[in-house]
Amino acid sequence: MSIKGQAYIVGAFEHPTRMAPEKSSPQLHAEVARGALADAGLSKDDIDGYFCAGDAAGLGPLSMIDYMNLKVRHADSTEFGGSSYLAHVSHAAQAIAAGKCNVALVTLAGRARSEGRSGTKPRVVGSPGPEAVWDSPFRPATINMYAMCARRHMHEFGTTSEQLAWIKVAASQHAQYNPNAMLPKVVTVDEVINSPFVSDPLHRLDCCVVSDGGGAVIVTRPEIARSLKRPLVKVLGAGEAIKGTGGGDIDLTYCGAKVSGPIAFAEAGVKPADIKYAGIYDSFTITVLMQLEDMGFCAKGEGGKFVADGNLISGVGKLPFNTDGGSLCSSHPSNRGGMTKIVEAVRQLRGEAHPAVQVKNCNLAAVNGIGGMLAARHGSATLILERE
Secondary structure: OOOOOOOEEEEEEEOOOOOOOOOOHHHHHHHHHHHHHHHHOOOHHHOOEEEOOOOOOOOOHHHHHHHOOOOOOEEEOOOEOEOHHHHHHHHHHHHHHOOOOOEEEEEEEEEOOOOOOOOOOOOOOOOOOOOHHHHHHHOOOHHHHHHHHHHHHHHHHOOOHHHHHHHHHHHHHHHOOOOOOOOOOOOOHHHHHOOOEEEOOEEHHHEOOOEEEEEEEEEEOHHHHHHOOOOOEEEEEEEEEEEOOHHHOOOOOOOOHHHHHHHHHHHHOOOHHHOOEEEEOOOEHHHHHHHHHHOOOOOOOOHHHHHHOOOOOOOOOOOOEOOOOHHHHOOOEOOOOHHHHHHHHHHHHHOOOOOOOOOOOOOEEEEEEEEEOOOOOEEEEEEEEEEO
């Protein structure tokens, strides 16, 4: 079922907190839901569909629907890690097109910072899945799994640490205008590559922040969207993919966006060259580089040159990205950054981003998320959004 034009994002909200030891995760979910509803001009009683992922407390939608006292006729708990929320927007659009709901709420919230979850400690990847027995003896940590991809990309294509650093520089250029950003200071390439190694070849400033907080979006039927006094943001296309280890035959130089991106562009009927703004999952600088290549914004192996030319900086480059500072500088709630990429893309399409980073004539945006382990198994989801 094509979702092109079948649904609109009418409400978007990001929690301003970055540290909330006094709040519970369910409370944060409820607060971002309230914020998105207020942004849309709707009430809690209008919601008849709810979407959440593994960051939700208890039994996911079972617990959160009851906690927020929602009356819904459709629910979805798809778990794609940090890319879940892009998939949820796609699934909400599909459910709306099928008549299963009219107003869908998607929430993300968590307390990764308060709980001390940094991604630098060894973990069992995918536990308790069938692959855990093979992964766990090697004691992988999140940062190690992304560093392996960075090192392989450097080996294959000559990518340099200086080129990766330009991604952080671009994010920091944008974060300086975000009063809620955790790292609002503009940084230089030298500062990035001279920051301490966390996992060679990735430095501390190649890594995202860890924050509390969350975000939410409201997706509705077209006729409901047109009845509200908000700029119209249409869901034009979507794609999803899972990249696994292929029984050991794995290529670390590409990610799931190589599949999810072309699916979304084909459904939307647009090309990467048409995109005015990109929301790109930025857990680490290498994550951004690989998505840019795999989505077709530049050729494979040319991502380093593309970002080093300043192409990601609003007002300077061809493809402004993450104009709130992204996860590299602003927030990474619950160690999942997909939702905030959607929220900032909606701001850009509405013309509501900070004036210093607002993209001129921004009518078409691409958003991509990566969830899981880049060097192992991960989910990828892509959205193409259009201002009508």
